[in-house]
Every structure is written in C-alpha cells, then in structure tokens.
Amino acid sequence: MSGDDVYTGGCLCGAVRFSVKGAPLRVGLCHCQDCRRVSGSAFNFFGVWSRSVYEGTGELGTFEGRSFCSVCGSRVASLRDDEAEIMVGALDLAPSDIIPGYELWIGRREPWLMNLPWAEQYHHDREPRTIDAPPIEPDIPAPAQQSET
Ligand SMILES: [Zn+2]
Numbered sequence: 001m002s003g004d005d006v007y008t009g010g011c012l013c014g015a016v017r018f019s020v021k022g023a024p025l026r027v028g029l030c031h032c033q034d035c036r037r038v039s040g041s042a043f044n045f046f047g048v049w050s051r052s053v054y055e056g057t058g059e060l061g062t063f064e065g066r067s068f069c070s071v072c073g074s075r076v077a078s079l080r081d082d083e084a085e086i087m088v089g090a091l092d093l094a095p096s097d098i099i100p101g102y103e104l105w106i107g108r109r110e111p112w113l114m115n116l117p118w119a120e121q122y123h124h125d126r127e128p129r130t131i132d133a134p135p136i137e138p139d140i141p142a143p144a145q146q147s148e149t
C-alpha cells in the first residue's frame with residue numbers, strides 16, 4: 001500500500017459510498033459492549049485515517065458519533081473533526097489487506113476467539129497518544145484458497 005492508493009467502500013444498498021487515501025494511521029479490534037451492540041456482531045474491526053483523506057457521498061444518519069446509511073442502516077464510519085474511523089467490513093476489498101495492531105476490551109472477547117499474538121492488548125480503551133506507531137505488518141501465513149461467495 002503506497003501513500004497514494006485509495007480504499008473505497010460503501011453500505012449494503014449502495015446509497016453511501018466513501019473513500020480514504022493511503023494507509024490507516026492505526027487499526028484495531030474492539031470487543032466492548034457498545035461495539036457489540038452497534039455491530040450486532042462479536043467485535044468491531046476499524047481503521048483510523050486522517051479526516052482530511054476521507055471523502056463520502058450519500059446520506060448518513062448518526063447516533064452518538066457513529067454513522068450509518070440512512071437507507072439500509074449499514075455502519076460505515078465514525079467521523080470526527082480530525083479523524084475518520086472506518087468500519088473495515090464496509091470496504092470493497094474483502095478480505096482487506098488491513099491488519100489490526102491492537103485489541104480493546106479484551107475481557108469482552110468471545111472465548112472462542114484467539115487473541116492476536118502481535119497486537120497490543122488493552123483491558124479497556126486505549127490511552128490516547130499524540131503520536132501513533134506505524135501500523136504493524138506481521139508475517140501472516142496466506143489463508144487456504146477458498147471459493148468466493
Ligand atoms: Zn445503504
């Protein structure tokens with residue numbers, strides 16, 4: 001991934017489309033109760049980019065900072081003044097080439113999910129930092145080839 005590459009994504013119905021440019025500043029998994037509820041799944045997988053590289057079209061609804069497609073309800077992003085937190089599952093690239101560097105609220109992790117051995121582990125939220133470490137690039141074995149669905 002070079003700095004000029006663009007990730008595109010959108011919601012399930014296609015009304016919302018967005019793009020972010022370059023590699024994410026940081027990438028995490030969050031197992032907290034709020035992330036479970038808002039996703040309806042076991043955890044959130046998100047990447048954070050500078051707000052300045054985010055572009056989007058389509059009408060977003062927003063609840064407590066979390067935005068979703070007003071038509072189909074798909075979660076897409078949380079847009080703040082300085083940062084755009086993107087739901088990695090909303091990207092067009094599946095699987096993505098984005099790898100989590102940390103996990104949050106690990107006490108809420110489903111017991112059948114393994115912790116990521118290279119990822120920083122936090123019992124609660126991550127302490128804010130002014131300077132972020134670059135995303136980690138672990139040597140992950142290639143998954144077995146599967147037919148696409
Ligand atoms: Zn939609």
Ligand SMILES: [Zn+2]
Nearest residue numbers: 030031032035
């Ligand atoms: Zn969370």
